[in-house]
Structure formats: C-alpha cells, structure tokens
Amino acid sequence: MTLYQKLALPGKKFAVLIDPDQYTVQALIATVYAAQETGVNLILVGGSLVSDRIDATIELIKKNTDVPVVLFPGSLMQLSNKADAILLLSLISGRNPDYLIGNHVLAAPFLKKSGMEILPTGYILVGEGNGSAVEYISNTRPIPSNKHDIVVATAIAGELMGNQLIYLESGSGACKTISPELIREVKRNISIPLLVGGGIRHAVQVQEIIAAGADIVVVGNAIERDSKSLEILAKAVHN
Numbered sequence: 001m002t003l004y005q006k007l008a009l010p011g012k013k014f015a016v017l018i019d020p021d022q023y024t025v026q027a028l029i030a031t032v033y034a035a036q037e038t039g040v041n042l043i044l045v046g047g048s049l050v051s052d053r054i055d056a057t058i059e060l061i062k063k064n065t066d067v068p069v070v071l072f073p074g075s076l077m078q079l080s081n082k083a084d085a086i087l088l089l090s091l092i093s094g095r096n097p098d099y100l101i102g103n104h105v106l107a108a109p110f111l112k113k114s115g116m117e118i119l120p121t122g123y124i125l126v127g128e129g130n131g132s133a134v135e136y137i138s139n140t141r142p143i144p145s146n147k148h149d150i151v152v153a154t155a156i157a158g159e160l161m162g163n164q165l166i167y168l169e170s171g172s173g174a175c176k177t178i179s180p181e182l183i184r185e186v187k188r189n190i191s192i193p194l195l196v197g198g199g200i201r202h203a204v205q206v207q208e209i210i211a212a213g214a215d216i217v218v219v220g221n222a223i224e225r226d227s228k229s230l231e232i233l234a235k236a237v238h239n
C-alpha cells in the first residue's frame with residue numbers, strides 16, 4: 001500500500017513537523033521515540049530556513065523509527081532522496097510562479113530519479129498578512145481568514161488541478177489557528193485528505209480541528225518547545 005493510500009484511509013492522523021535547526025541530536029531522538037510510542041502517523045521534515053543538512057536529519061529519524069518520513073520543503077535547498085515521500089507543494093493561495101511551477105521544474109528530474117513517493121499538495125496560506133515566515137520567504141500574500149469563499153474556491157481548484165492533498169496553513173507559530181468554521185467549509189467541498197497546521201498548541205484546539213473535518217493535524221512549534229505536548233496532542237487526535 002502506498003503512503004497516500006494509507007493517508008486516505010478513514011481515521012484521523014497526526015503529523016509532527018521537525019525543523020532540523022530546532023533540534024539537538026538528543027532531542028530529535030527523544031522526539032522520534034515519543035512519536036513512535038504515541039502512534040504518530042507521519043513525520044514531516046522541513047522549515048522556511050534550514051541550515052542543517054536535511055539528509056542527516058532524515059537518516060537519523062529513519063534509524064530510530066518506522067513512522068513514515070515526508071519532506072515538507074521550504075525551498076529547493078531542502079530536497080533529499082532519503083525520505084519516504086515528499087509533499088510536492090503548490091502554493092496555490094499565492095501568485096508567485098516560482099512556487100506554482102518554477103521550483104517544480106527545477107526539482108522534477110531529481111524527484112523522478114529519487115524514487116520517492118510524490119504527494120502533490122495544494123498548499124493554502126491563510127491569515128492577515130502579519131508576516132509569517134512562509135509569506136515572507138515565498139513573497140506571496142495569504143488569503144484573509146474571513147474570505148471563506150476564496151479559500152474554499154482555492155481548495156476546490158487545487159483538487160480539480162490534480163492535487164492529492166490540500167494543506168490549510170496559518171503559518172508556523174501563528175497566534176491564530178485555522179478556524180473550525182473554515183475547515184468545515186473546505187472539507188465539505190473537497191474529497192481529498194485535508195491537512196491543517198500552524199499555531200496548534202493545545203489539545204482542545206486539536207479536538208476542534210478534528211471535529212471540523214481535518215484529516216491530518218500538523219504540529220511543529222509546540223512540540224519543539226515542550227516535548228511532553230507530543231503525547232497530549234497525539235491523544236487528542238487519536239481518542
């Protein structure tokens with residue numbers, strides 16, 4: 001069974017995002033063990049700016065767990081063929097051609113050769129334009145969070161264009177997570193799995209996001225800051 005087929009199976013999934021720069025080797029191994037123990041479904045690896053070698057981080061993770069490792073590349077510098085799969089992100093909330101096709105062309109020969117599973121993902125940045133790292137680095141504007149109709153239309157377009165996943169992103173460390181109302185509306189209008197991430201810190205937020213229809217909840221920052229939250233948030237997803 002491919003990873004995508006597993007992701008599309010019924011049941012809520014929990015993805016932990018590892019930004020290699022934010023972990024010591026020891027902390028990374030501890031987090032990976034905790035991920036394995038608590039039934040984390042995916043480990044995403046990436047960040048807006050990464051100075052550490054992605055390959056080494058992925059190899060270390062894979063040595064310590066069999067949880068699938070998926071690249072979540074912030075740029076072409078974060079490509080690796082060591083992961084199980086890659087979120088091939090199209091930043092469809094934005095209008096920067098590099099993040100819609102340019103980088104994909106540059107990466108395509110490498111990705112084809114890598115043999116990794118490719119997960120085409122419509123990536124939708126939502127927020128008030130308060131300067132998230134994704135917004136700044138990608139040089140795109142997010143869709144304002146009260147413009148539900150535009151977010152929904154963007155998600156529908158993402159699916160119609162052949163993406164296999166839709167990712168609603170409010171930006172790493174965001175003060176406001178994607179609202180349950182917006183998740184509900186997007187979910188009602190698409191038939192592919194929906195990832196939601198950005199600013200999720202508490203179990204109650206996870207429960208609301210899951211209840212609204214998210215299929216995969218992504219958490220990075222909260223776990224970097226406090227390793228105990230991994231267990232609490234994983235329970236909130238799976239219970």
Ligand code: 1GP
Nearest residue numbers: 172173197198199220221
């Ligand atoms: C960022 O959605 C992810 O791309 C995770 O966000 O780091 O705020 O959990 P956090």
